Each structure stands twice: as structure tokens, then as C-alpha cells.
Amino acid sequence: MELRKGLEDIAIKETSITFIDGELGRLYYRGYSIFDLASFSNFEEVAYLIWYGKLPTRHELEDFKSRLAEERGVSEDITSFVVRTSKQGNPMDILRTAVSMLGLEDRQEGDFIGKAIRITAKIPTIISLIQRSRNNQEFLEPDLSLSHAENFLYMINGTKPNAQDSRVLDVALMLHMDHEMNASTMACLVVASTLSDIYSSVVAGISALKGPLHGGANSEALKQFMEIGSPDNVEKYVMGKLSSGQRLMGFGHRIYKSMDPRAKILKEYATRMAKNEEINRLIEIAMKVEEVGIKVLGRRGIYPNVDFYSGLVFYSLGFEQDLFPTIFASARVIGWTAHIDEYLKDNKLIRPKAIYVGDLGKRYVPIDER
Ligand SMILES: CC(=O)SCCNC(=O)CCNC(=O)[C@H](O)C(C)(C)COP(=O)(O)OP(=O)(O)OC[C@H]1O[C@@H](n2cnc3c(N)ncnc32)[C@H](O)[C@@H]1OP(=O)(O)O
Ligand SMILES: O=C([O-])CC(=O)C(=O)O
Structure with missing residues (x-):
């Protein structure tokens, strides 16, 4: 199997x-x-x-x-x-x-x-x-x-x-x-x-x-931009994160191996609606993270996904992170x-299989003998 x-x-x-x-x-x-x-x-x-x-x-x-x-x-x-x-x-x-x-x-x-x-x-x-x-x-x-x-x-x-x-x-x-x-x-x-x-x-x-690998990534992506604090810190933050084996939140996708079309649209809205100093700074940081992230991860087909810019849009609209x-x-x-x-309409019970890799035929040991 x-x-x-x-x-x-x-x-x-x-x-x-x-x-x-x-x-x-x-x-x-x-x-x-x-x-x-x-x-x-x-x-x-x-x-x-x-x-x-x-x-x-x-x-x-x-x-x-x-x-x-x-x-x-x-x-x-x-x-x-x-x-x-x-x-x-x-x-x-x-x-x-x-x-x-x-x-x-x-x-x-x-x-x-x-x-x-x-x-x-x-x-x-x-x-x-x-x-x-x-x-x-x-x-x-x-x-x-x-x-x-x-x-x-x-x-x-x-x-x-x-x-x-x-x-x-x-x-x-x-x-x-x-x-x-x-x-x-x-x-x-x-x-x-x-x-x-x-x-x-x-x-x-x-x-x-x-979960943060799925819809929870939108909140994590904004948290990441807030932690970075300034566009000048982006390069060091991104390189540090990736070299220590951590993931860039809002990047990567099981299906997209190029930029997620929704990220393109959301980026346009996020930049168009920039409202105050804090949000303008976060957008600048996000755009720099995108640039550095693509430079490092793009050749492996890892690009911004829908969660990368959506948080900025939601935050600008008044939603808490x-x-x-x-x-x-x-x-x-x-x-x-x-x-x-x-x-x-054509239901079939979803029941995949697992490949067993454990032992078989083990002798049951009474609790006092363990
Ligand atoms: C709405 C949504 O659900 S969109 C996705 C939202 N999630 C995120 O933004 C979280 C960050 N992204 C990720 O963790 C991943 O890209 C996922 C889980 C979304 C999809 O990944 P999968 O297709 O399962 O691939 P997998 O997790 O096996 O990663 C493949 C390789 O790419 C690397 N990779 C994938 N995404 C990233 C990332 N964001 N940052 C750094 N490296 C990454 C992995 O480390 C792995 O490297 P390896 O082969 O050297 O071990
Ligand atoms: O399709 C996926 O794997 C993740 C998802 O829900 C999306 O990108 O909207």
C-alpha cells in the first residue's frame, strides 16, 4: 500500500x-x-x-x-x-x-x-x-x-x-x-x-x-510584522527565522507554487487603504518581508498565500488581531x-487506511511484573 x-x-x-x-x-x-x-x-x-x-x-x-x-x-x-x-x-x-x-x-x-x-x-x-x-x-x-x-x-x-x-x-x-x-x-x-x-x-x-498552518496563519502573519517593528529589521528577522528552521507565516501553500491570486488582490487593497502611521509601517514591513521571503523561498515555489495580507486588511477595518x-x-x-x-449527493464514508509499523504477537505482561 x-x-x-x-x-x-x-x-x-x-x-x-x-x-x-x-x-x-x-x-x-x-x-x-x-x-x-x-x-x-x-x-x-x-x-x-x-x-x-x-x-x-x-x-x-x-x-x-x-x-x-x-x-x-x-x-x-x-x-x-x-x-x-x-x-x-x-x-x-x-x-x-x-x-x-x-x-x-x-x-x-x-x-x-x-x-x-x-x-x-x-x-x-x-x-x-x-x-x-x-x-x-x-x-x-x-x-x-x-x-x-x-x-x-x-x-x-x-x-x-x-x-x-x-x-x-x-x-x-x-x-x-x-x-x-x-x-x-x-x-x-x-x-x-x-x-x-x-x-x-x-x-x-x-x-x-x-491551526496556524491553516486559517490561524492570518493572525500569526500580522503578529510577525508587529514583532519586526521596522522595515530595517526585516532582512535579519526573516533570515534568522528561516535559518533556525522556523516558517514564515503567510508563506507557502500545498497547491500554489506561485503567488496566490488572492494575496495579489489583498495586497492591492491593503496598500490602497493605508490609514494611519502604524498601518502604513506594517504595510511597508509586509512588503519587505514579501521581497526577502520570495528571494529565499521563491525558487522552491514558496510564495505569499491568502493569509499574508488579509490580516492587514482586517486590522485596517477595525478587527482585533x-x-x-x-x-x-x-x-x-x-x-x-x-x-x-x-x-x-453521492456519499461514501471517509475512512482511509494507516500502514501498521508496530510489533505483533507481544506477550501480555501483568501489571506487577512490568
Ligand atoms: C489558508 C491557508 O491555509 S494558506 C496556508 C497558511 N499557513 C501558513 O502560512 C503557515 C506557513 N506555511 C506552511 O507551514 C506550509 O507552507 C503549509 C503547511 C501551508 C503547506 O505546506 P506543505 O505543502 O504541507 O509542505 P511542507 O509543510 O511539507 O513543506 C515543504 C517544505 O517547504 C518548507 N516550507 C513550507 N512553507 C514554508 C514557510 N512558510 N516558511 C519556510 N519554509 C517553508 C518546509 O519547511 C519544507 O521544507 P523541507 O522540505 O526542507 O522540510
Ligand atoms: O487550500 C488550502 O490548502 C488552504 C486554504 O484553505 C486556502 O488557501 O484558502
Whole structure:
């Protein structure tokens, strides 16, 4: 039996959701280039596209937007749980538990996409509640007249966002929505393939996304830029890190062997929206890390990934650093649930093999003789 560590280059399903060309750095959702979607589309339209497989008509989009907006509220139980844990808890742990609570509260059978819409609509409310309650700021009810991205920013910052900021978040969320068979999507499918429920599967996705080799890297990348402190320190920091065998956070990818197209788009937004001295300095540092990192790692196909510039964008928009993986989850939940839906149409229990390398036939030794 062949051993494929990390299931590298193993396909577990056919899909019509996302295509990645890792050599050329191209990404498509349902056949549409991410560059076109980022230029012309918006969060609600792309969520619809990913779930339903086609772009909505005007009427379908309006209907879908209202459905998503109406689901934004969370129960008093969830609100009080988040408020109680927001000061000590890791935001991904809080989000994971809150989504688990959503599962307990949902007693309806069926309507898979309806449930996916419900989870997607409520995650920004939970995230905003974490940030505002730990800073002793009053909790704001969702504003149903605002778009998904506008309302997310409104609930975080307490003021209606300007058009540029809401457009930037809209695009950033679109870029994070799906990425074929990444670790967290795989985790969702492992759970879903046992015919468990959507909430349990999404909880598995959040758990996998939390790790610093996956969605947790966005927060680590910004931490890295903050630690570096000044563009003059970049060369020494990067060389020191790499020569001691550590990884540059926000660099490298299982599939991309060139620059991640989403990193290109996010870099453009990050530089365009530079706001204050701190953020301008962080952007300068990031661009220098990119330059030095590519000089050293580029020849091995290791380039900036989506997590390299996304943190700078989220930070500029008012999100606190440890919340970044939760923002990632708020968008990726669309890809997770679309892949679950697709997989369950032709389900097969996911159960790979392990190659046994231990001994056999050992004599059992009673405890007093050990
Ligand atoms: C949304 C996302 O999940 S995007 C990824 C976010 N994660 C990060 O940014 C964390 C840093 N990056 C990494 O750890 C990796 O690039 C991963 C885990 C994302 C993908 O890596 P894999 O395809 O599994 O490759 P693997 O971990 O085996 O690395 C291959 C080689 O490249 C090196 N490498 C990979 N990424 C990096 C990096 N960021 N910095 C330094 N070296 C790296 C490894 O050390 C390894 O070297 P070796 O062959 O000499 O041992
Ligand atoms: O695809 C992967 O392995 C990681 C991921 O989720 C992404 O890049 O968005």
C-alpha cells in the first residue's frame, strides 16, 4: 500500500465548485475567475453562486439577501455565553462553541442550504459580540437594511461604514469563501460522510481552520510584522527565522507554487487603504518581508498565500488581531457547506487506511511484573 502523507495529491471527490491552477496562480468559483468576481461581484452574489451553482437573477438576489439578513440575530443564551467567555476565551473556541449551540437550538429537519444560510448570517453577529463585549462596548443589534459586509463592520465598529471599507470587506470575504479540498473542508466532509449533521460538520471545520498552518496563519502573519517593528529589521528577522528552521507565516501553500491570486488582490487593497502611521509601517514591513521571503523561498515555489495580507486588511477595518481566523471562518463556511452538500449527493464514508509499523504477537505482561 502506498503511503501518502497528508493525503497530498489524493482526490477524494469530483467537484464543480472550485478550480485552482496552482502553477499559474489562478482560482475559479463555479467557472468564474476570482479576479472578475473580486472586481464586479459582491458577498451575497458569490455566496449564492457557490451554493446554487449559478449567478442569481435580480429577483433571486433580492430574495436571498433578505433571507440572509433576517437570520442575523442570535439567542439570549448564545449572547450571554459569548459575553461571559469573551474576555478569556480564544475567539475560535468561542465561535466553535457558539455554532455548536446553534445546532442545539435548531430543531428543524432538512433544508440543508437554509441551515447553511442561518449559520453564515449569525457568525458575524457572534464575532462582533466577542470584540465589543470584551472591550466593554454595548452590543448592537444587526441592521437588516445593510448588506452582509456593511452590517458586519457596523456591528464591529459601532458606526455605519463608508463605501470603501464595506467594499474592501466584501471582496476579502469573497476571496475566502472556498478553496477546494483544504484541511478544514476535508474535516467537515469526514464528519458529514458519517451522516452526522451540518452543525457538527461546521464545528469540525472551525476546529481545523484554527491551526496556524491553516486559517490561524492570518493572525500569526500580522503578529510577525508587529514583532519586526521596522522595515530595517526585516532582512535579519526573516533570515534568522528561516535559518533556525522556523516558517514564515503567510508563506507557502500545498497547491500554489506561485503567488496566490488572492494575496495579489489583498495586497492591492491593503496598500490602497493605508490609514494611519502604524498601518502604513506594517504595510511597508509586509512588503519587505514579501521581497526577502520570495528571494529565499521563491525558487522552491514558496510564495505569499491568502493569509499574508488579509490580516492587514482586517486590522485596517477595525478587527482585533486574534479575531482574524473567525473572519476567515465567516466566509469559508459557505465553501464548507457547499462541499458537504455536493459530497452527500453521492456519499461514501471517509475512512482511509494507516500502514501498521508496530510489533505483533507481544506477550501480555501483568501489571506487577512490568
Ligand atoms: C489558508 C491557508 O491555509 S494558506 C496556508 C497558511 N499557513 C501558513 O502560512 C503557515 C506557513 N506555511 C506552511 O507551514 C506550509 O507552507 C503549509 C503547511 C501551508 C503547506 O505546506 P506543505 O505543502 O504541507 O509542505 P511542507 O509543510 O511539507 O513543506 C515543504 C517544505 O517547504 C518548507 N516550507 C513550507 N512553507 C514554508 C514557510 N512558510 N516558511 C519556510 N519554509 C517553508 C518546509 O519547511 C519544507 O521544507 P523541507 O522540505 O526542507 O522540510
Ligand atoms: O487550500 C488550502 O490548502 C488552504 C486554504 O484553505 C486556502 O488557501 O484558502
